[in-house]
Amino acid sequence: MKGILNYLNEVEQICQKIYANQLVKQGEGNVSIRIPNQNALIITPSENDYENLAEENMVHMDFDGLVLQGKLKPSSEHIMHRYIYRKRPKINCIIHTHSTNASILSVLHNDLPVIFEEMAMLLGGSVKCSKFAQAGTEDLPKAALNAMKKQNAVILANHGLLVVGRTSEYCVKTAVIIEKMAKIFLNAKKIGDVKVISIENQKKFIEIFNDKYSTY
Ligand SMILES: [Zn+2]
Numbered sequence: 001m002k003g004i005l006n007y008l009n010e011v012e013q014i015c016q017k018i019y020a021n022q023l024v025k026q027g028e029g030n031v032s033i034r035i036p037n038q039n040a041l042i043i044t045p046s047e048n049d050y051e052n053l054a055e056e057n058m059v060h061m062d063f064d065g066l067v068l069q070g071k072l073k074p075s076s077e078h079i080m081h082r083y084i085y086r087k088r089p090k091i092n093c094i095i096h097t098h099s100t101n102a103s104i105l106s107v108l109h110n111d112l113p114v115i116f117e118e119m120a121m122l123l124g125g126s127v128k129c130s131k132f133a134q135a136g137t138e139d140l141p142k143a144a145l146n147a148m149k150k151q152n153a154v155i156l157a158n159h160g161l162l163v164v165g166r167t168s169e170y171c172v173k174t175a176v177i178i179e180k181m182a183k184i185f186l187n188a189k190k191i192g193d194v195k196v197i198s199i200e201n202q203k204k205f206i207e208i209f210n211d212k213y214s215t216y
Contacts (some may be wrong), residue, residue, distance in 0.1 A: 009178070014095065015048065033092060044057075079141070093166075096166075101183040106155045113185070120206050130143040130146065149216075
């Protein structure tokens, strides 16, 4: 079994990757992973310092919000992370970013349609935009899960992106792909009519999603 240090290290590594991919700026966003069989998670601290990451800065807390270990304050979005882990037991990792292009869609309250087959495979379909809900409240994860339904990602209205998954590798990869697809979609829209992939042509990829990546 993995020890707590492994989980602290895993969160640190996710942070490194999302910062290197410019999905978050200094102090933005938050990341967590579930600790199996513990009703607990490791989450990034409030105002996460991506330039000086340290395992001891991560916060170990239980699903009721009690801090078990950590000297810093947990991200203010710990309410959202705890809520989602309780409601969706197959989710083991959550990444929340304010990545630029996904955030542009979020202020437009625009879904991200399936424009590459890869999206249907990784995401099970288009990425929906949620209804607006205030950050730091339980309304936010409720709105997020409502819009996300059986999928693994959602655009949070006027806020950014939320990706969930079975593994941190999947979540990082998916957050990177969504940002790239959002950029392609928004740029294509400026030039002309964006052609999306039909539901019929997504089917075979959605089956792969259901089999490999679904957390529902
Ligand atoms: Zn945020």
